Amino acid sequence: MSNNDVDKRFGRFIAKHHVLTLATVSSEGMPYVANCFYAYDKVRNRFVFTSDTTTRHGAEMAANGHVALSIVLETRVVGRVEGLQVEGYAVAADEEAKSVYIKRFPYAAVAPLKLWMVEPKMMKLTDNTLGFGTKLIWQSEVL
DSSP, rough: OOTTTTTTHHHHHTTTTEEEEEEOTTTTTOOOEEEEEEEETTTTTTTEEEEETTSHHHHHHHHHOEEEEEEOOOOGGGOEEEEEEOOOOOOOOOOOHHHHHHOOOGGGGGGGOOOEEEEEEEEEEEGGGGSSSSSEEEEOOOO
């Protein structure tokens, strides 16, 4: 799927940030969150990040790829509040995703990386700069 049908405001917000919060779930149903540096593949609409399977969130993603992501602008100014919430599916990253990640974080080229990519199924961007409580929703045609 291409990024053609994703509103450009999503891409602008995503490009301004570099840390996402990843939510996974254990086999017992217990939620867990971790923060990860990410790159965004805007052509394919994929979030790319690194996480070893020896970490709790890495092991949980390997067992159950259904994840949620959040990216937020920290501000106390109500009129500037922005945040993105994503539902998607995590899989091992391919070479194209690796190139996107290395381009954003060149120092990672020399590190052994276990990269993941998340294909969003739904994204909700809250953007108070467009008006208090304004929410933009994007949903994949393939759920």
